Amino acid sequence: MPRVRFAPSPTGYLHIGSARTFIFNWLYARHNQGTVILRIDDTDVERNTQASLDSIFDGLDWLDLGPNHGADEFYRQSERIDLHVKLANDIFAKGLAYRDFTPAEHTDADVAPSGAAWLFHPAMRNMTSEESDRRAAAGEPFVLRFRVPRETREAVTFADLVYGEQSKGTADIEDFALLRSNGLPTYHMASCADDADLRISHIIRGQDHLTNTFKHVLIFEALGATPPAFAHLPLLIAPDGSKLSKRKHGPVVSVTTYRDGGFLPHSYVNFLCLLGWSPKNDREVMSRQELVDVFTLEGVNRSNATVNFTDADPFDPKAVWLNAENVRALPLDELAARALPFALAAGFHTDEAQMRQIAPLIQERIRTFKDIATVADFFFVEELAPYDAAELIPQKGDAAMAAAALEAARDILQTAEFNHDGLDAALRAGALKLGVKPGQMFQPIRVAVCGRKNAPPLFETLVVLGRETCLHRIGRALEILHTTTTA
Numbered sequence: 001m002p003r004v005r006f007a008p009s010p011t012g013y014l015h016i017g018s019a020r021t022f023i024f025n026w027l028y029a030r031h032n033q034g035t036v037i038l039r040i041d042d043t044d045v046e047r048n049t050q051a052s053l054d055s056i057f058d059g060l061d062w063l064d065l066g067p068n069h070g071a072d073e074f075y076r077q078s079e080r081i082d083l084h085v086k087l088a089n090d091i092f093a094k095g096l097a098y099r100d101f102t103p104a105e106h107t108d109a110d111v112a113p114s115g116a117a118w119l120f121h122p123a124m125r126n127m128t129s130e131e132s133d134r135r136a137a138a139g140e141p142f143v144l145r146f147r148v149p150r151e152t153r154e155a156v157t158f159a160d161l162v163y164g165e166q167s168k169g170t171a172d173i174e175d176f177a178l179l180r181s182n183g184l185p186t187y188h189m190a191s192c193a194d195d196a197d198l199r200i201s202h203i204i205r206g207q208d209h210l211t212n213t214f215k216h217v218l219i220f221e222a223l224g225a226t227p228p229a230f231a232h233l234p235l236l237i238a239p240d241g242s243k244l245s246k247r248k249h250g251p252v253v254s255v256t257t258y259r260d261g262g263f264l265p266h267s268y269v270n271f272l273c274l275l276g277w278s279p280k281n282d283r284e285v286m287s288r289q290e291l292v293d294v295f296t297l298e299g300v301n302r303s304n305a306t307v308n309f310t311d312a313d314p315f316d317p318k319a320v321w322l323n324a325e326n327v328r329a330l331p332l333d334e335l336a337a338r339a340l341p342f343a344l345a346a347g348f349h350t351d352e353a354q355m356r357q358i359a360p361l362i363q364e365r366i367r368t369f370k371d372i373a374t375v376a377d378f379f380f381v382e383e384l385a386p387y388d389a390a391e392l393i394p395q396k397g398d399a400a401m402a403a404a405a406l407e408a409a410r411d412i413l414q415t416a417e418f419n420h421d422g423l424d425a426a427l428r429a430g431a432l433k434l435g436v437k438p439g440q441m442f443q444p445i446r447v448a449v450c451g452r453k454n455a456p457p458l459f460e461t462l463v464v465l466g467r468e469t470c471l472h473r474i475g476r477a478l479e480i481l482h483t484t485t486t487a
């Protein structure tokens with residue numbers, strides 16, 4: 001049974017790439033009846049913030065992958081520092097690490113021949129244990145460094161489940177720190193200590209960590225633990241090919257941007273899955289269960305995945321399309337409940353009952369819930385925004401025809417049975433009587449009540465708006481027509 005972990009550092013909001021890493025871990029675990037561990041990597045006290053932790057939890061909760069932020073086990077790295085230090089000292093006791101007393105600010109300058117990578121300080125690496133113990137006992141600060149076994153080992157190798165066999169010469173791996181001079185563990189030490197202690201079987205994380213993995217393999221071995229399997233995930237990149245970053249690309253990299261943009265959580269999950277993973281069946285729209293059923297690490301690609309956005313539109317068209325598909329499949333009550341906050345946020349007065357009435361009329365027309373403000377505005381407002389009188393003129397008709405149609409409609413709507421079939425029959429009969437095509441009758445009415453030609457089905461719209469509003473708006477349209485034709 002696999003045990004996987006997602007290990008965010010609470011130093012910013014939940015990044016799109018981190019969300020994808022979490023989802024791939026989660027899918028791998030669910031597909032294989034494994035365990036998902038959420039571990040907060042919060043040992044860097046200077047950079048951690050509670051606000052960041054809250055926003056990571058918010059982002060994970062929005063993804064809606066289950067209770068407890070979608071995880072089965074939860075740990076805070078800051079509560080496990082004793083373990084990290086103990087395991088670092090175990091490595092030291094085995095002779096696989098040494099104390100480096102070089103004052104931090106001199107480390108690089110002291111030893112690096114200019115331009116070459118700094119690997120280690122020979123005087124420190126080769127210090128006798130007596131001297132090392134004496135200086136430590138005297139209270140001299142030191143960094144505990146891993147003694148990379150360059151004499152006995154040519155390379156560190158591991159088989160990445162995505163990128164294949166990886167190898168790096170030990171001559172190119174520096175003697176990295178396990179404990180800082182303040183006695184606290186480094187990321188490498190804390191991460192591997194926890195991964196070993198929590199019996200993590202698969203480390204699935206961003207490709208930017210691949211170079212760390214050589215060091216991690218060395219630590220696992222020094223701990224006497226079998227290194228877990230590694231699967232590194234391709235990077236997410238911007239349309240211009242650069243790595244997605246908050247600094248450069250702003251809010252598009254934050255999960256909450258999609259949440260606030262009116263996406264369903266599952267659409268976003270589905271979209272993220274398609275960034276760097278292709279299912280065998282080549283399907284795109286998949287339910288949560290389908291994703292769980294078909295997810296394998298073999299389907300993860302090696303090439304970077306592009307997230308598309310522009311300055312004007314932060315949302316990837318594929319995500320928008322997936323969301324429109326999912327909105328179409330929503331039960332109407334859920335559609336109404338999810339769209340309501342977006343209508344309210346756009347400043348409209350409405351309620352759940354009205355949203356429930358509107359829901360079937362907009363289901364095919366909204367791509368994200370934010371569209372409610374532009375697709376359904378005329379349901380919520382008292383008076384329509386000004387529109388062009390020319391819109392009222394039917395195809396192959398003129399202003400006189402529009403006026404005749406609207407006048408007839410005004411009479412008909414006063415007495416017609418105000419339901420779909422009643423309005424349908426009465427307005428068609430009205431068109432016949434006027435000698436115009438039904439479409440020539442309906443278009444001026446549609447524009448009069450909605451303020452535009454592109455609108456939901458007419459009779460249902462009239463019913464939801466109600467007799468009084470329809471009559472009022474038709475009256476307004478006649479005034480608009482009159483003013484423009486006499487001007």
Ligand code: GLU
Nearest residue numbers: 007008009041191205209
């Ligand atoms: N806390 C690390 C990060 O956020 C975890 C990396 C890892 O998965 O080992 O980058």
